[in-house]
Amino acid sequence: xxxxxxxxxxxxxxxxxxxxxxxxxxxxxxxxxxxxxxxxxxxxxxxxxxxxxxxxxxxxxxxxxxxxxxxxxxxxxxxxxxxxxxxxxxxxxxxxxxxxxxxxxxxxxxxxxxxxxxxxxxxxxxxxxxxxxxxxxxxxxxxxxxxxxxxxxxxxxxxxxxxxxxxxxxxxxxxxxxxxxxxxxxxxxxxxxxxxxxxxxxxxxxxxxxxxxxxxxxxxxxxxxxxxxxxxxxxxxxxxxxxxxxxxxxxxxxxxxxxxxxxxxxxxxxxxxxxxxxxxxxxxxxxxxxxxxxxxxxxxxxxxxxxxxxxxxx
Amino acid sequence: xxxxxxxxxxxxxxxxxxxxxxxxxxxxxxxxxxxxxxxxxxxxxxxxxxxxxxxxxxxxxxxxxxxxxxxxxxxxxxxxxxxxxxxxxxxxxxxxxxxxxxxxxxxxxxxxxxxxxxxxxxxxxxxxxxxxxxxxxxxxxxxxxxxxxxxxxxxxxxxxxxxxxxxxxxxxxxxxxxxxxxxxxxxxxxxxxxxxxxxxxxxxxxxxxxxxxxxxxxxxxxxxxxxxxxxxxxxxxxxxxxxxxxxxxxxxxxxxxxxxxxxxxxxxxxxxxxxxxxxxxxxxxxxxxxxxxxxxxxxxxxxxxxxxxxxxxxxxxxxxxxxxxxxxxxxxxxxxxxxxx
Ligand code: SF4
Numbered sequence: 001x002x003x004x005x006x007x008x009x010x011x012x013x014x015x016x017x018x019x020x021x022x023x024x025x026x027x028x029x030x031x032x033x034x035x036x037x038x039x040x041x042x043x044x045x046x047x048x049x050x051x052x053x054x055x056x057x058x059x060x061x062x063x064x065x066x067x068x069x070x071x072x073x074x075x076x077x078x079x080x081x082x083x084x085x086x087x088x089x090x091x092x093x094x095x096x097x098x099x100x101x102x103x104x105x106x107x108x109x110x111x112x113x114x115x116x117x118x119x120x121x122x123x124x125x126x127x128x129x130x131x132x133x134x135x136x137x138x139x140x141x142x143x144x145x146x147x148x149x150x151x152x153x154x155x156x157x158x159x160x161x162x163x164x165x166x167x168x169x170x171x172x173x174x175x176x177x178x179x180x181x182x183x184x185x186x187x188x189x190x191x192x193x194x195x196x197x198x199x200x201x202x203x204x205x206x207x208x209x210x211x212x213x214x215x216x217x218x219x220x221x222x223x224x225x226x227x228x229x230x231x232x233x234x235x236x237x238x239x240x241x242x243x244x245x246x247x248x249x250x251x252x253x254x255x256x257x258x259x260x261x262x263x264x265x266x267x268x269x270x271x272x273x274x275x276x277x278x279x280x281x282x283x284x285x286x287x288x289x290x291x292x293x294x295x296x297x298x299x300x301x302x303x304x305x306x307x308x309x310x311x312x313x314x
Numbered sequence: 315x316x317x318x319x320x321x322x323x324x325x326x327x328x329x330x331x332x333x334x335x336x337x338x339x340x341x342x343x344x345x346x347x348x349x350x351x352x353x354x355x356x357x358x359x360x361x362x363x364x365x366x367x368x369x370x371x372x373x374x375x376x377x378x379x380x381x382x383x384x385x386x387x388x389x390x391x392x393x394x395x396x397x398x399x400x401x402x403x404x405x406x407x408x409x410x411x412x413x414x415x416x417x418x419x420x421x422x423x424x425x426x427x428x429x430x431x432x433x434x435x436x437x438x439x440x441x442x443x444x445x446x447x448x449x450x451x452x453x454x455x456x457x458x459x460x461x462x463x464x465x466x467x468x469x470x471x472x473x474x475x476x477x478x479x480x481x482x483x484x485x486x487x488x489x490x491x492x493x494x495x496x497x498x499x500x501x502x503x504x505x506x507x508x509x510x511x512x513x514x515x516x517x518x519x520x521x522x523x524x525x526x527x528x529x530x531x532x533x534x535x536x537x538x539x540x541x542x543x544x545x546x547x548x549x550x551x552x553x554x555x556x557x558x559x560x561x562x563x564x565x566x567x568x569x570x571x572x573x574x575x576x577x578x579x580x581x582x583x584x585x586x587x588x589x590x591x592x593x594x595x596x597x598x599x600x601x602x603x604x605x606x607x608x609x610x611x612x613x614x615x616x617x618x619x620x621x622x623x624x625x626x627x628x629x630x631x632x633x634x635x636x637x638x639x640x641x642x643x644x645x646x647x648x649x650x651x652x653x654x655x
Contacts, residue, residue, distance in 0.1 A: 205419040208374055212414075213434045213485065214407035217399075227424045302424060303469040 008292045012285065019284050020072065020277060024065050027273040038081050068277075077278035082270050087278035091260060095282075097167060098252070098259030102244035104179035105186070110237060113187040117194020117233075122221065124199065132195070136188035148181040148254040165256040178255040182248050186240045193236055197229040204228070231301045235294055242290030245283075321492055321525055322348040322371070322410075327385035329363075329370045332378060336598040340366040340380075342549040345624075348493065353519065353526040355540035355557070357533060357572065361597070363549035364529045365415075368497045371527075372406050373397075389493075408438040411486040413515075415498040417478035421470040427454075427481050428466035434485045453484040456521075457514060476507035483514065487522055494519070495527045500535070512539060533572055537561060545569045548595055548605045551624060555631035565633040565641045567610045604636070612637050 035051040036043070052058040056067060071078060077087035116136075120129040139147075155177060156164030168174040201207070202225050210220045252261035260279055267275035329341040341363040348354050356364045369375050370382055373394065387394040389409060397405060414420040422430060431450045432443070439446070447466075454462045457480040470478055479499060486494055496515060500508035516539055519526050530536060536543050536557060543560055545553040545568065553566040564570045595605060603618040604610065610617065616636050624634040627642045635641065 205414060205416060206422040208369075209412075209414060209420045209482075209485075210422070211374055212372055212406055212412045214403045214405065214437045215433070216403055224422050224425075228422070231424075303426075303471070 005292065005296070008295070012288050015284060015288060016072070016281060017069065020068065020281060021065065023277045023280055024061065024068070027277065038084070072281065077281070078274035080267075080272055080275050082267070082272045082275070087274050090263065090275060091279060091282060094258060094260045094263045097257060098248075098261060099245055101175065101178055101182060101248070101252070101257060101259055102241060104175045105183035105244055105248075106237065106241050108179055108183040109187045109190055109240065112183075113190025113237075114194050114230075114233065116187075116191040118198055118221070120191070121195045121198035121202065121229075129195075132191055136191050139184045139188035142184070144181060144185065144248075144250045145254050147184055148178070148251060151177050151181060152254070165254075167258050178251050178257050181255070182244060182251045186237075186244075190233060190236060190240075194229065194233050197232050198225060201225040201229040227301060231298065234297055234301060238290055238294030238297065239287075242287040242294075245286050245290065319350050320347045321350050321390060322527075323386070323388040324367075324371070325386040325388070327367065327370055327387065328383045329366050329375055329380060330383050331380045333598075338597045339549050339600065340597060341370060342600075344385075344544075344546070344549075344551055346544050346551065346554060348525050348527060349541075350492075351519075351523060351525055352542065353516075353528060353540045355536035355543040356527060356529045356546060357531065357536055357543055358546035359531060361548075362546040363597075364546050365497050366549075367546070368412070368495050368527065368529050371495060372410060372412060373402060374406075374412075404438070407434060407486075407491070408489045409491055410493040410495060411489070411491040413479070413482050413486050413494065413496040413499045416502040417475055417482050418470075418502065420482060421478055423470055426467050426469055427473070431466075431481065431485055431488065434488045438489045449488070450484075453488055454481070456487070456518065457481070457484045459484075475503050476511060479503060479507075479511050480514065483511075483518065487518055487524075490522055491524055493525045493527065495529070497529045498531070499528070500532075501530075515539075545572070548600065549597055550605060550634065551632075552606065552635070553633045554624065555633075559628070559631045563642060565627045565631065565638045566606075566635045567612045567637075567641070568606050570641075571609075604634075606635075612641070 035048045035055065035057070039047060039051060049058075056064060059067075068078065075088070077091070079086055080090055083090065116132045120126075120132040123129055152164045155162045162176055163174050164177075166174065198221075202221070204225075207220060207224060210224045215224075248259070249261040249265050251257065252259045253265050256262070260282075264276060264279040264283075266272075267279065324347070325345050327341055327344045328339070331338040331340055344363070344367055346354070356367060358364045366375065366380075371387055371394065373382070375382060382395060385395070389405075394402070394405065421427070425433075428447070428450055431453065432446045435441070435446045435449050436443070439449075441449070450466065451462050454465065459465050459477060459480055465473075470481075473481065482499075494515070499515065500511050503511060512535060515526065515528075518524075526539075528535065528540060540557050542554070542556050544551050545560075545566065547568050553560060553564065553569045555565075560569060561573070564573060595601060595608070601607065601618075603620060604613070604622055607613050607617045612635075614636065622634045622636045622638075624632045625638065627633050627638045631642075633641075
């Protein structure tokens, strides 16, 4: 198990290198001069050249890249062109907002998704099942930003129950709309997957065994079927958490949420390459780490994966 | 030796499945009884309703599509079909427990053997976890699992098929049930392991003083372990008797066919294995008259007009065939079927 974890952590390195290389090349192709960007219009050619030399962007791309990688592994993500601040501090400032939002969304996803999935599996073909099927289909089809705006208009503008956007004082009211929007598609997927894995689990022979032992329906479903049915769902939720934590660009933009997704979005608009690359690197890193955590939970849930070697039969 | 008091009585049990194609009458009017300390065999081909009969006794029929539509199942006089959910839970695995066909799938792959065994105990006994653990060790020892301390924390996939079936048996006897229902307990296992498992069940039955219903398609198993046997065909019992009698003088053409289709080591070459021609009827549109008619070599005109009732041909020996008495009186050419137990 330890070996497994170490191996997985080492696997992060080539992925990070690949991602940064790709982004570097893409950003290098964009014919924009960062020095121009920083000094604005009307700067003298000498001043521009000076700045370029100071920033090191007059060097060939591989030199720049090497310097970046060296910085990266010592924990330095560079300096923002736009704000003249270290990317680390910019991301550190915005990340907590994204993470809080991601957790709010995941909680919605877990509670509503799993619950709806179980209900529709247990009450197969009932009105509840039909309701879950229809609403999940709609949620999957609707674009996120559209849903976000509809919610803003309905609950924020018309009914005035909830704030339309922003982080406000950070109270729970501000979280509801963006979290619901962010969770919508994943909740639908979780509900659907939960329904099918639950149905699959319930059709197994060990369920009959469990009933034959005299266990209650609650215990049969809640213990025997649940643990089996959860295995694929946990994977889905874990991967989701990984991608949500990277900041949800659309949702954060629509709701003007001060998270890292919106920061990256703004950085793209402003051609602020260090912020884009730095943000993406962290995003990828988190995604991979979440993946690893999912794999560990997975191994805990399913003992058949836990042991790579199966003991000989006696 | 079996006693005379009936511990279980099944009367006119009917279990139907409501499918898109129509009503499948999987069990259609089955009656039998089980005496204390008795081993009763239920024999039939796949789809004869023998497993559905077993599942019906513990009300384990998936509903929908299945439903027990009629009948009574009396355990020491109490009708199981009238029990509420709570009573049923107390009853299952406690007074009657069950062993299933495929030990590969009937244990939950994500819980340890120990967990599943303790769960069976704790469902019915108010003892501490520690005591349940002790009890589990005893049970595992009783069913012959080696290296119990380590095995207790193993998962089903770390066991062979035979060992898993032993664990299933341990779970089934955990609460000293009065009746053990074994639904084809050895079908999924190797031949050598089959014998071990059957021997084990037989031993445990003697030790725990319980009755057994063993469901099988293997007449050899019945001959060796059962006291009485019920032969089922297309959801109905066609012959019911003590094992000796049925093997000595089968009185239903289907039973005769089944006996012919088993290999016998002491059988002369000329009586080669002879499978029963044809296949069982669809349980959705049963023909009028005798259900076995289309495959029966003894069929007469009457057989297509009405269904033969299960009648006594000799004391304790019942057959549902219009020609049962003739068969009993003896077709000389059936003599080769005689079997020593
Ligand atoms: S009743 Fe007729 S058809 Fe049915 S088993 Fe007897 S002889 Fe054969």
